[in-house]
Amino acid sequence: MFRRVAIIGGGAAAVALLSELVERASAPLHLDWYTGGAERPGRGVAYGTESPRHLLNVRAASMGMFSGSPRSFLDFAQRTDAGIAGTDFLPRRLYGQYLEGEAAHALARSRHRGVDVRVVPFAADAMVPEADGVTVVQGERATRVDAAVLAIGALPVRPLAGIDPGLLADGRYVIDPWALLARAAPDSAPREVALVGLGLTAMDVVLELAAQWPNARFVAFSRHGRLPEAHLPLATVPEDDGGALVDAMRDAPEAGRWLRLLREAIAATEDWRVVIDSLRPNTPSLWHALPAAERARFMRHARWAWERARHRLPPQVQQQVQALEQEGRLRRVCGRLVGAQPEQGRVRLELRRAGACTSLAADLAIQTVGLDTDVRSTAHPLMRQLVTNGHVTPDPFGLGCQATMDGQLCHDGKPWPRLFGIGSLLRGARWESTAMPEIRLQARLLAARMLAPAQVPQRPVTQPG
Numbered sequence: 001m002f003r004r005v006a007i008i009g010g011g012a013a014a015v016a017l018l019s020e021l022v023e024r025a026s027a028p029l030h031l032d033w034y035t036g037g038a039e040r041p042g043r044g045v046a047y048g049t050e051s052p053r054h055l056l057n058v059r060a061a062s063m064g065m066f067s068g069s070p071r072s073f074l075d076f077a078q079r080t081d082a083g084i085a086g087t088d089f090l091p092r093r094l095y096g097q098y099l100e101g102e103a104a105h106a107l108a109r110s111r112h113r114g115v116d117v118r119v120v121p122f123a124a125d126a127m128v129p130e131a132d133g134v135t136v137v138q139g140e141r142a143t144r145v146d147a148a149v150l151a152i153g154a155l156p157v158r159p160l161a162g163i164d165p166g167l168l169a170d171g172r173y174v175i176d177p178w179a180l181l182a183r184a185a186p187d188s189a190p191r192e193v194a195l196v197g198l199g200l201t202a203m204d205v206v207l208e209l210a211a212q213w214p215n216a217r218f219v220a221f222s223r224h225g226r227l228p229e230a231h232l233p234l235a236t237v238p239e240d241d242g243g244a245l246v247d248a249m250r251d252a253p254e255a256g257r258w259l260r261l262l263r264e265a266i267a268a269t270e271d272w273r274v275v276i277d278s279l280r281p282n283t284p285s286l287w288h289a290l291p292a293a294e295r296a297r298f299m300r301h302a303r304w305a306w307e308r309a310r311h312r313l314p315p316q317v318q319q320q321v322q323a324l325e326q327e328g329r330l331r332r333v334c335g336r337l338v339g340a341q342p343e344q345g346r347v348r349l350e351l352r353r354a355g356a357c358t359s360l361a362a363d364l365a366i367q368t369v370g371l372d373t374d375v376r377s378t379a380h381p382l383m384r385q386l387v388t389n390g391h392v393t394p395d396p397f398g399l400g401c402q403a404t405m406d407g408q409l410c411h412d413g414k415p416w417p418r419l420f421g422i423g424s425l426l427r428g429a430r431w432e433s434t435a436m437p438e439i440r441l442q443a444r445l446l447a448a449r450m451l452a453p454a455q456v457p458q459r460p461v462t463q464p465g
């Protein structure tokens with residue numbers, strides 16, 4: 001087993017891994033936990049919100065942070081309100097409280113379990129992986145550990161191309177919606193707000209600002225101009241486990257064939273959501289088997305349709321957004337942003353749709369385009385250092401880093417024996433890797449691997465294609 005492990009990250013993935021390591025350690029273990037300065041470790045962007053309007057998009061019964069007890073969040077929630085059901089979509093701030101509690105619990109338990117945890121309330125600045133260990137640099141201090149895990153979540157948001165720097169500087173074009181929401185206060189001034197994107201983040205933003213700014217009107221746009229899909233009001237138990245579909249997909253790892261198989265399966269089912277959800281446990285292995293050229297095809301032609309089908313709204317959120325549309329406060333437009341310029345104290349947004357250009361004006365534009373995982377062009381200091389020094393290889397589609405299925409990060413086509421990733425950085429290796437049901441499983445497997453008496457022999461990374 002590894003005797004000294006560094007966990008880099010202050011979000012839910014780091015807490016899940018910390019907890020698993022503390023619970024499973026059977027010999028003295030030292031953990032260096034770099035929390036990145038998070039005020040409330042565990043919460044991250046997703047669960048840092050204090051708004052009651054921001055709901056989990058996974059049902060309560062599936063949000064436990066331990067794969068051995070997936071209902072633990074539901075148990076926590078029911079201690080606050082016995083009427084809560086496992087099928088409910090609960091406020092994310094409640095989940096943040098649960099995570100904070102689990103982090104405190106793991107730290108308290110560590111003292112009784114022979115695990116020495118050093119909490120470093122700063123970001124790790126640089127890392128040097130080697131065959132027999134990893135050096136982690138923070139400020140002036142360099143610490144050698146047996147193994148390190150990058151649990152850094154999504155990368156810092158960047159402005160889309162074509163945004164006038166003056167708009168970014170004076171705050172009329174906002175790239176970090178969460179920072180804006182955290183400081184938004186009630187204000188009755190009339191204003192027009194443009195949302196660049198129509199995904200789940202846009203829905204969070206419009207609901208919150210519509211409540212805080214009762215006289216604001218919103219226009220939101222994306223290529224297809226559609227709202228996200230919603231979950232069914234009640235959870236359904238699928239009639240079959242999707243095994244036949246998964247087998248058929250495995251037999252023909254081609255994006256086009258997969259889409260045809262999916263359409264056929266959906267046509268034979270009462271609700272398409274059941275088919276999409278049945279694939280979830282198998283998505284990483286299916287994605288792994290997809291050759292590089294087919295992955296490229298999937299990214300070009302099916303990525304956004306898949307994201308829309310897979311990442312859905314709680315039904316009550318969809319109803320609230322539809323009510324805003326009916327009241328005339330929210331308007332949707334089709335178009336892709338190509339630029340934004342200042343215009344008489346406002347923002348002029350230029351859109352392109354089917355080759356034609358159009359534009360619209362707003363008092364404020366907010367970019368709501370979802371998670372960034374592209375390490376090739378990030379401003380994240382640690383990832384930039386790791387990429388620049390060739391310690392990790394970016395995924396060719398901008399989905400984190402090249403890695404093995406079990407989270408070893410790769411360089412020059414080879415996995416590092418002692419440098420691992422968890423969560424968003426593994427999207428290229430696993431595709432499905434950003435939500436708690438996947439993260440908790442990764443945390444458990446990583447912890448088991450790190451504490452195993454003999455390390456698994458290295459095998460070369462299999463390159464798709």
Ligand SMILES: Cc1cc2nc3c(=O)[nH]c(=O)nc-3n(C[C@H](O)[C@H](O)[C@H](O)COP(=O)(O)OP(=O)(O)OC[C@H]3O[C@@H](n4cnc5c(N)ncnc54)[C@H](O)[C@@H]3O)c2cc1C
Binds near residue numbers: 037044423435439
């Ligand atoms: C708005 C939103 C809503 C979501 N809702 C759900 C949901 O309902 N259900 C669900 O399952 N998933 C949801 N997700 C997915 C969510 O990403 C995961 O559930 C989970 O929060 C990911 O945790 P993480 O630790 O990987 O990343 P994060 O929560 O982003 O945490 C990463 C942490 O690492 C820190 N860090 C970064 N660099 C360094 C460094 N160099 N050194 C030290 N620390 C560093 C960051 O500051 C941050 O605190 C949502 C995501 C978002 C953005």
